[in-house]
Amino acid sequence: MSKQDEVSQKIIDKSLRLFNTNGIHTTSIQDIMNETGLPKGAIYRRFKNKDEIVLASYAKAGLIIDSFMRESIENKNTVTEKVMAISNIYLDAVDNPPIEGGCPMLNTAIESDSNFPELKTMMAEAFQQMILFVESLLREGIENGEYTTEMEPRSLASHLLSSMEGAIMTSRLSLSNEYVEHTIKYTERLLATYTK
Amino acid sequence: MSKQDEVSQKIIDKSLRLFNTNGIHTTSIQDIMNETGLPKGAIYRRFKNKDEIVLASYAKAGLIIDSFMRESIENKNTVTEKVMAISNIYLDAVDNPPIEGGCPMLNTAIESDSNFPELKTMMAEAFQQMILFVESLLREGIENGEYTTEMEPRSLASHLLSSMEGAIMTSRLSLSNEYVEHTIKYTERLLATYTK
Numbered sequence: 001m002s003k004q005d006e007v008s009q010k011i012i013d014k015s016l017r018l019f020n021t022n023g024i025h026t027t028s029i030q031d032i033m034n035e036t037g038l039p040k041g042a043i044y045r046r047f048k049n050k051d052e053i054v055l056a057s058y059a060k061a062g063l064i065i066d067s068f069m070r071e072s073i074e075n076k077n078t079v080t081e082k083v084m085a086i087s088n089i090y091l092d093a094v095d096n097p098p099i100e101g102g103c104p105m106l107n108t109a110i111e112s113d114s115n116f117p118e119l120k121t122m123m124a125e126a127f128q129q130m131i132l133f134v135e136s137l138l139r140e141g142i143e144n145g146e147y148t149t150e151m152e153p154r155s156l157a158s159h160l161l162s163s164m165e166g167a168i169m170t171s172r173l174s175l176s177n178e179y180v181e182h183t184i185k186y187t188e189r190l191l192a193t194y195t196k
Numbered sequence: 197m198s199k200q201d202e203v204s205q206k207i208i209d210k211s212l213r214l215f216n217t218n219g220i221h222t223t224s225i226q227d228i229m230n231e232t233g234l235p236k237g238a239i240y241r242r243f244k245n246k247d248e249i250v251l252a253s254y255a256k257a258g259l260i261i262d263s264f265m266r267e268s269i270e271n272k273n274t275v276t277e278k279v280m281a282i283s284n285i286y287l288d289a290v291d292n293p294p295i296e297g298g299c300p301m302l303n304t305a306i307e308s309d310s311n312f313p314e315l316k317t318m319m320a321e322a323f324q325q326m327i328l329f330v331e332s333l334l335r336e337g338i339e340n341g342e343y344t345t346e347m348e349p350r351s352l353a354s355h356l357l358s359s360m361e362g363a364i365m366t367s368r369l370s371l372s373n374e375y376v377e378h379t380i381k382y383t384e385r386l387l388a389t390y391t392k
Contacts, residue, residue, distance in 0.1 A: 025221055109369045115222075124370050159363075159378040166362020167355075173305045174320050182355040186386060193389060 008046050008056075011036055016057035020101030024054055024108070024116070054119060061104035062126040065089075068098045069133060079141030080191050083134065087164060087184045093171040103168045131157045147194040160187055204242050204252075207232055212253035216297030220250055220304070220312070250315060257300035258322040261285075264294045265329060275337030276387050279330065283360060283380045289367040299364045327353045343390040356383055 014035040018027045029050055033040060047053045068089050073082040089098055101107060105123050108116075131154075138153035167183035210231040214223045225246055229236060243249045264285050269278040285294055297303060301319050304312075327350075334349035363379035 105369070106365065109365055115219075120369065127366060127369065155374075155378045155381065158366075158375055159359075159382045162362040162366040162375040163355075163359030163379065163382075164362065165365055166358040166360065169302065169305055169361055169365065170323060170354075170358040173301070173316065173323065178351075179354055179358040182351045183359065185351065186355045186359075189389065190382060190386060193385065 007038070007042065011038065011043060011046060011053065012056050012060050015053050016061055016104075017100050019054060019057055020061070020099060020104055020107055022101075024119075051116070051118070054116070055122060058104055058108060058119060058122060058126075061099055062122075062129070064099055065104070065126075066129070066133075069130070073137070079137050079144075079146050080188070080195065082137050083160065083191060084184065084188060086134065087160070087187050090164060090168050090180050091184070092177060093168045093180050094175055094177050097168075102172055103165065106165055106169050127161070130161050134160060145196060147191075148196060151194040156190070160190075163187070203234070203238065207234065207239060207242060207249065208252050208256050211249050212257055212300075213296050215250060215253055216257070216295060216300055216303055218297075220315075247312070247314070250312070251318060254300055254304060254315060254318060254322075257295055258318075258325070260295055261300070261322075262325070262329075265326070269333070275333050275340075275342050276384070276391065278333050279356065279387060280380070280384060282330065283356070283383050286360060286364050286376050287380070288373060289364045289376050290371055290373050293364075298368055299361065302361055302365050323357070326357055330357060341392060343387075344392060347390040352386075356386075359383070 011032065015027070015032050018031055018035055022031075027050075029040065029043060032038075032043060032053065036043070043053075047056065069086050072085040072089055076082045076085050090103070093102065097103065105127055108119055108123050135153045135157035138147070138151060138157055141147040142149055142151055142153065163183050164180075164187075167179040170179040171177050207228065211223070211228050214227055214231055218227075223246075225236065225239060228234075228239060228249065232239070239249075243252065265282050268281040268285055272278045272281050286299070289298065293299065301323055304315055304319050330353035331349045334343070334347060334353055337343040338345055338347055338349065359379050360376070360383075363375040366375040367373050
């Protein structure tokens, strides 16, 4: 990685933490300067404005979640084991989420609802990618005979991921991981209704 | 209702719409003055500061959702019918949610994550009340023999409500009600696994 790239990465990593922990709205370029120890010029040479840093930071967040998902299913045998491994990524949503500050999609979904359409579009696309990934696993399970053909992989994958988002949100609201735990339990129960 | 109460109610109703649509952060007392047509003094005679208006507005939101839930189950026979009726409240989460701007709990959960602990506590309590309501319905279903005793009403009610929150969030993010529709479908499937 060139020195130029390294500095850009540092800006992105530190900014992601700030945005995702304190909110995009409340994070200023000054905060990013303080956190990175870089002068204003070093930031503006690499990013046109704060919005560009936000988009680059949350693109990075998408890559991090994606690699968590892919790593979690390694060495798992059945599709149910794989889906359960993915569900377990957010097991400690309150104190130790994969990305500091909580689920990036959840955090940006509200803030960008009306004010930042590019970010909203980017996060909606990232969510679609997550669904596609789980959908392809479920489809594999139908093809290899683990699940009955009654299963609708697209709608089930969509439901499993949206319900996990809800569980993360309510766990963080209540400062208790119990909602994530419940969702993991009922995800398993739902999958069992299709298991041969 | 006295004139004094009427004015307070007007402030609360208009403010709730502003907070829930544009965000708490971005709504100023000036916005509330514009929306209500009231002078600053009329607002500050009734509320100490913006935070007090926020808390009163979201307390009102809790009452609105509560009455939607209670009305939805009227004239329903089985517990499954009742739970499904509650699930259907957010069927048009994108364009016609019960409260303009979307689920108040979802909207405040993120914004109040670190900055407004009283609001976070209030919304967490409102969520607990919703869970208790659904839990009591499920318990009724076990008692009347509709469901098997294998059902755990508390954890299932918690899961159903947290997954609905996720469905609302992802439907709004994607501008498509499909996630709410999926969650309704799988809620029914999950309840069927306990139905005698």
